[in-house]
Amino acid sequence: MDPITAVLQGVLDEIRQDDRGATASYIPELAAADPDRLAFGVVGPRGRVLSVGDDHAEFTIQSISKPFVLAHVLAERGLSDVLDRVGAEPSGEPFNAISLEEGSGRPANPMVNAGAIATTGMVAGSDVEDRTSRIVETLSAFAGRRLLVDEDVYRSESSTGDRNRALAHLMRSYGIIDAPVDLAVETYFRQCSILVTVRDLAIMASTLAFGGVNPVTDERVVDERVARDVLSIMSSCGMYDFSGEWMLRVGLPAKSGVSGGVLAVAPSQFGVAAFSPRLDEHGNSVRGQAIVEALSDRMGMHLLEPHESISQPVVDVVESPDGRVIRLSGELGYAAAERVLAALRDLAAVTPSDAVILVDGRELARAHPVAMVALRGELEALHSAVRFVE
Numbered sequence: 295m296d297p298i299t300a301v302l303q304g305v306l307d308e309i310r311q312d313d314r315g316a317t318a319s320y321i322p323e324l325a326a327a328d329p330d331r332l333a334f335g336v337v338g339p340r341g342r343v344l345s346v347g348d349d350h351a352e353f354t355i356q357s358i359s360k361p362f363v364l365a366h367v368l369a370e371r372g373l374s375d376v377l378d379r380v381g382a383e384p385s386g387e388p389f390n391a392i393s394l395e396e397g398s399g400r401p402a403n404p405m406v407n408a409g410a411i412a413t414t415g416m417v418a419g420s421d422v423e424d425r426t427s428r429i430v431e432t433l434s435a436f437a438g439r440r441l442l443v444d445e446d447v448y449r450s451e452s453s454t455g456d457r458n459r460a461l462a463h464l465m466r467s468y469g470i471i472d473a474p475v476d477l478a479v480e481t482y483f484r485q486c487s488i489l490v491t492v493r494d495l496a497i498m499a500s501t502l503a504f505g506g507v508n509p510v511t512d513e514r515v516v517d518e519r520v521a522r523d524v525l526s527i528m529s530s531c532g533m534y535d536f537s538g539e540w541m542l543r544v545g546l547p548a549k550s551g552v553s554g555g556v557l558a559v560a561p562s563q564f565g566v567a568a569f570s571p572r573l574d575e576h577g578n579s580v581r582g583q584a585i586v587e588a589l590s591d592r593m594g595m596h597l598l599e600p601h602e603s604i605s606q607p608v609v610d611v612v613e614s615p616d617g618r619v620i621r622l623s624g625e626l627g628y629a630a631a632e633r634v635l636a637a638l639r640d641l642a643a644v645t646p647s648d649a650v651i652l653v654d655g656r657e658l659a660r661a662h663p664v665a666m667v668a669l670r671g672e673l674e675a676l677h678s679a680v681r682f683v684e
């Protein structure tokens with residue numbers, strides 16, 4: 295077993311004993327799930343999928359489909375069109391609350407049922423089958439394999455989905471949904487019934503982590519901006535009325551579903567997913583959350599703790615026949631530019647004024663405009679023979 299898989303296995307074994315919570319009972323097919331199933335997977339920048347436990351067990355994606363359908367609609371329609379119909383505020387209410395914005399009828403956000411049904415209602419397509427196949431196509435690209443709908447779960451959900459139908463009727467009365475109610479709702483039930491494994495979810499999470507590029511297939515699935523928008527909404531709304539405390543404790547954008555899946559995203563680092571069907575009172579997997587929390591803690595993934603890499607670009611000083619070359623790589627943001635300039639000042643102080651210092655920025659993975667302006671400006675002032683290659 296490789297060392298990272300051993301870490302994952304250790305976390306899984308620690309958390310296995312926790313049998314609190316219960317499977318979702320309002321969808322009969324979900325109530326029948328084996329409550330002891332437990333799995334956990336991680337996907338990093340090179341697309342290596344590491345997973346432990348029941349990692350090949352399939353379950354329906356449920357609400358974890360919501361961020362990916364949001365990504366689909368954002369890519370097709372753009373942010374302002376989407377925000378006309380769905381808000382971006384945490385609701386502080388359960389996922390299935392019958393609650394819409396006063397006056398406009400807009401649901402609070404695309405992660406609760408009302409908002410997700412409104413989002414699904416915006417998917418193009420002539421009928422349920424056509425719309426579902428577009429959704430399946432997008433989710434499959436995120437997962438890197440062809441996904442399928444579980445017909446039994448779909449029927450089970452459709453036959454007991456009156457609350458969701460009621461929400462759709464209400465939203466249609468406000469003009470939030472243009473499509474006939476059945477078209478929006480049945481498509482939504484089918485999207486929730488897409489089968490995945492924890493490995494699929496980890497790959498889907500990693501595609502969001504790497505700016506919309508699936509690290510396993512190398513396919514660009516959505517634009518970087520779409521991935522960023524989806525992650526922003528997951529950060530504030532992904533865990534329903536536990537989203538605030540989740541952000542506090544774990545510090546990662548995440549999304550849960552009532553079948554027991556949870557995924558979380560450490561931007562630029564990896565995607566992680568866990569599966570365990572017993573849920574807490576918010577409808578979030580008890581052990582799934584514990585796994586992601588343990589991992590975040592042990593790997594220092596909380597977004598809001600200091601991460602040195604953003605402020606410390608790699609600065610290599612190389613002596614070449616043409617003089618000194620300073621090679622920059624990594625990300626150049628405000629704090630990084632400040633550090634590079636400090637290093638350059640030290641170097642300029644000990645370099646004869648007729649010697650050349652070459653600053654080579656061609657290897658920078660990412661350079662932000664303000665940092666570049668600051669760097670260019672100060673470089674000129676610093677040393678008469680500093681040259682900057684970008």
Ligand code: GLN
Binds near residue numbers: 358389451551552553
């Ligand atoms: N299909 C479920 C529903 O609409 C999804 C809810 C969830 O996963 N939280 O109720």
